[in-house]
Amino acid sequence: MGLFGRKKKPVVEALPEEEEPLLLTDLAPDQPHMMMAEEPGKLWPISRIEAAEQIWGEENLGPGNLNFSMELLNPVGINSETNIVDLAARVGATGRELRRRNGTWVTSLEPDPDLAKDGQARSTRQDLDKKSPVRTYDPNEFELKEGGFDCVFAREMFYLVPDKARLYNSIVSGLKPRGQLIFTDFLVTRAGAVTADMEAWYAYETPRPTPWSLAQTTDTLQGEGMDVRIAADITDRYRDMIVQAWVGLSEKLEKGAIPRHLLKAVASEAERWAAFRRCLDAGSLVVYRFHAFR
Structure with a gap:
């Protein structure tokens, strides 16, 4: 079933009962973002x-x-019966787990085509390619079916979307009455401020981050008619998760448990997160959890 809305703004519909999930159809092949998987210099190669x-x-x-x-x-x-869309699916682990636990149809969408492709391959290997598929989309140009979803979910992705006002408008339009928006995101502590630590981290990110402040986020959501019930600072917990991962990584390195062909890629990824952690330590960035109702 074709689900095209206006050109370049495909409509993502809610998942009907007893049918395969209706997902975003492929965008036109001339759109650069969708061709990334065929070009060198991928953001998310397998390594x-x-x-x-x-x-x-x-x-x-x-x-x-x-x-x-x-x-x-x-x-x-x-x-x-819950209709959920995950706008930052990565390799689709959340959607698959929700399917296994609750029998839920989840629309798993991922901006990066290589992550989406890998996520779909994982769903196929787990015999969940029909019940928990992963598809790519453009967060800058998409629409959700009006009033189609009980919940929109995303983890740490909105900071990469330049036009967040449009993003939130699209999300709110896609929620059912009393529908819920749950997301985590990276925020600046001073609107418009870009510190040296932030610039060092930005160098690792594509596209260039455009994080908002807490006030910008809550004011925009409230302006869209959302009831923001929770806006909680989880920076300390997030930093602890990074530290715990560093401990585990050190143990792997000591044991020689990381394949040699991955050592360079592991070092690069670790450097990226070290740069981000310096922003947290300096207080220029924070991590927040949001829970809002339409």
Whole structure:
């Protein structure tokens, strides 16, 4: 079933009962972002995915394991009838776990086409390619089916979207009445400020981050009619998750447990997160958890 809305703004529909999930159809092949998987210089080649898993654990590409995602989603009261869209699916671990635990159809969307491709391959290997597929999309140009979802979920992705006002408008339009938005994100402590530590971290990120402040985020959500129930600083916990991963990585290195062909990629990924942690330590960036109702 074709799900195109206006050109360059595909509509993601809610998942109907007893049918395969209706997902974002492929964008036009002339769109550069969608061609990234066919071009050299990928953001997420297999070596980087494997290196990230060496640091953070299987199917994890950053701080916080699958249990952390489940903890964030726990207040939703998820069951087999709940329609959820994950806008930062990475390799689709959250969607697959929700399917296994609750029988939930999850629309797992990932901005990077190589991560989405790898995530879909993982779903196929676990016989979940139909029930928990992973598809790519452009967070700068998308629409959700109006009133189609009980919950929109995303972990640490909005800071990379330049037009966050449009993003939040698209999300709110896609929520059912009393639908819930749950996400975590990196925020600046002073709106518009870019410190030397932040510039050092930005050098590792593509696209260039454009993090908002807490006030910018909550004011925009409230302006869209959202009831922001929780806006909690989880910086200390996030920093602890990074530290714990460093301890585990050190043990692996001492034991020679990391494949030699991944050592360079592991070092590069670790440097990226070390640069980010310096921003947390300097107080220029913080990590927040949000829970809002339409």
